[in-house]
Amino acid sequence: MNHFPILSVMLAVPLLAGVGCLMADTKLARTIALVATLTDFALGLVLWAKFDIGGAQWQFQESLPLFSGFSWKLGIDGIALLLIELSVFLMPICILASNSIDKRVGEYMAAFLLMEALMIGVFAAQDLYLFYIFFEAGLIPMYLIIGVWGGAERIYASYKFFLYTLLGSVLMLIAMLWMANNAQTTDIPTLMQYDFDPAAQKWLWLAFFASFAVKMPMWPVHTWLPDAHVQAPTEGSVILAGVLLKMGGYGFIRFSLPMFPSASADYAWLIYGLSMVAVVYTSLVALVQTDMKKLIAYSSVAHMAIVTVGLFAFNTQGLEGAMIVMLSHGLVSAALFLCVGVIYDRLHTREIGRYGGLAINMPYYALLFMLFTMASVGLPGTSGFIGEFLSLAGIYQQSSWVAFVSTTGIILGAAYMLYLYRRIAFGTQVNADAAAMPDLNPREWLMLAPIAAAVLWMGIYPESFLAPMRGDIRAIEARLAATKPVGDAKFKMGKAPPLGEAHAEGTH
């Protein structure tokens, strides 16, 4: 290790700041947290700038044999890089948004900073057990965030969140122990190339599935999510929807697919089935919600189902699409929860019926909310479109039926999101208190504008986000190629036009 251990530093900054926050008073804690998260964001930008696209698959590797049986081993590929960027981007925004928290601020900031360190750890860990430790430990701060600062039903929600996720994960731990014993290594890059016995793969796949399906969450183990979202404070929901749900998808793409390729093909039907149910069922459930947060929570389940079908399309489009949906959903659902938070802070209700006609008194709010609604629906030009289009294009090659059912999710998504938007922003102003709400203040602008910019950037020029992970996606596709199931689309490859022609009409 002869370079600057940037990943360890990114882990250490929030951890140390978190300890500092525990001892600081309210004002100082807010400052420390903001400075620490911004520092991490800056480090994240350095990471991105220094990431060599098309270079080695694993970069910024560090390894310290600190522990018995596993080691402190970090390193990232393009997939991990983008998810780390998402985490460090959302964190300062969360800290800014947490102005409405007024009790036990020091502890609150400490919990968030701990959460940030653990999220980065999950994406950067290159050792199986180190990954598990980060993955599981994330439950602790989230449990506290929901339980201490949550709404009326917070205790039930925090238990449900904790125990559901824990139950999913312990089986994964047993599978990891078996894998490490079988392969005699805990190094994730090595395991990604290791061929487990196909019969054993099935069990291992199911054990990992138990964990990731809960985390993702997939129907029917999604029920913890609406409870957790509704009860969590706004920033808790942002992190939960923005990053924690991505750990499930990350798990599939990092573990299930490359480590158990044949089992992934064998169980693709399971993923398809659950995803199809989720897309249609949770979209319909979202349609009838009267609580804004619950509606967005159910929409998350539907979007995550698009991610799973994309992942199990076993081809480049599907995998890239799934990754972009994850990133896009991370931004958009975070922004939507922040939008809910903005009006919740003013009126202290999440009841959709209490609002209406906000476009009149809060025009800028209505504008940004509109943008995020459209991004959630998947309007071309926003990040949502790119991801959903690629995912669906990918799955169509594999199964036209799954593609067909999943696509209804887009239509239903448009239905519930536009219906939500209409009830909140348009119509007559029936409630005087809602009509008197002031528009966005500078702090709220500061929170929402960067996300809006990122959403548009990803929608207009997705190449910035596709380029870093292209090589990794290719590698996974190659790994899956031997065992992937035969699709029903039977695509025939056309002849590519000569190079010069493509450039002439290309985007450059």
Added chain:
Amino acid sequence: MDWIHSLRIGAAEELLSTVGIALLVASAWGQGKRDARAITWLAVLTLIGAAAITAPTLWHGVRGPEALAFNGLLSGDAFAAFAKLLIYIAAAASLLVAPAFFEKYRAMRSEYPVLVLFAVLGMGIMVSATNLLTLYVGLELNSLSAYVLAAFLKTDERSAEAGLKYFVLGALASGILLFGMSLTYGFTGTIGFAGISAALSGHISMGALFGLTFVLSGLAFKISAVPFHMWTPDVYEGAPTPVTTFFASAPKVAALTLTMRVAIEAFGTQAAAWQQIVSFVALASILVGALGAIGQSNLKRLLAYSSINNVGFMLVGLASATPQGAAAMLVYLTIYVPMTIGGFVAILMLKDENGNQLENMAYIAGLSRTRPMLALGLGSIMFSMAGIPFFFGFWGKFVVFQSAVNAGMVWLAAAAAVASVIGAYYYLKVLKVMYFDEPVNRVTGRSDMLHEWLLASCAVFVSPLGYLVTKGLTALTMTAAGVLFPPV
């Protein structure tokens, strides 16, 4: 003559017994508060001395014939040394927390440290025993001291009840154990572990199988494993808290390591026969411990069930019957001892303004706001006991699961792991009460400095910093556990 050699091997026990007797005589004259404190400190110093004598044995990995003393009645090997060191630490901690507690009830008497020393002596003999008779002598010396300790708070009805219950049920267990031993002797013709092991190689007769089962049952009582666990919650609740701290730590270590030695050294050739028993007992303990704890409102009872639950996890390591499994158990014990001491010390620190002990869960509501550091300490210990990474308690569970998986018992590991989620529920409940509920502000009494330091060091040990010792710990436990198995 090899008497010198034998005496050198038994040096720690000789030190403990001479000092114990000397302090007993001294305590006949010194009954004041200050004398009791002085004798307590002397006892702690003695334990440190005994630890200093024992440590090199572990360090050098002493094993085999050179460790045997008194014609093979005792073995001062690395395994015994490891267990003894843990026992000394646990006993010293329970001695240190005692004066502040008993003085409140004007019950701090010099007999307490003396009894603890004798119990420790008994445990030292237990863990070094390589012969059924030595085993029994050590076990009884420990148990008899423990019965008196449980009833140490003479004026308290609950304490007297605990002492009596412990005595009656303990006597029953001793009977079962003796019956098992007599059967084993009858069918193998020897009481030495090595002889039993040799006699049992090959086919096992029905009588010997009965002997094995009874011996294990008697030991299961001592480690409070299901289905011989019923006395634990009552005794833990009734006994004075420093004594409970002692019961939950040192004798657990002694009985568990003794069980390991008996199972592996004496009955090792019949591992297949007891693996089933141990697997069942392990799973049952995990489940009953977890389910039983859910309804408890008394924190001491809760920790009693938690100790049953923890014993279950440790037995998963034994069930795998490999050196790795035995080492995993030792790792788990090393983490369990500070965890459980920390838990009981935290309970000792829960006092109202008059210094009365509070044991009910309702009183710690909102503790995180009135006593943040105490809540943080107890909270870390709870998360650690639940086995949630990144707390160090996870490592204990991790290594026992690993040993089971590597031994091909994936189902046992999986079942235990799933059952650990049930356990997580009641640990979370303590956290919920401390962190989520509105403060009741009952815990207002000042804590003893010593208690604070003990809790702080236990909390630091179970924090993620604990992982830094895993390398050394693995090496030491592998050395210690390797002693039990024939050299490869």
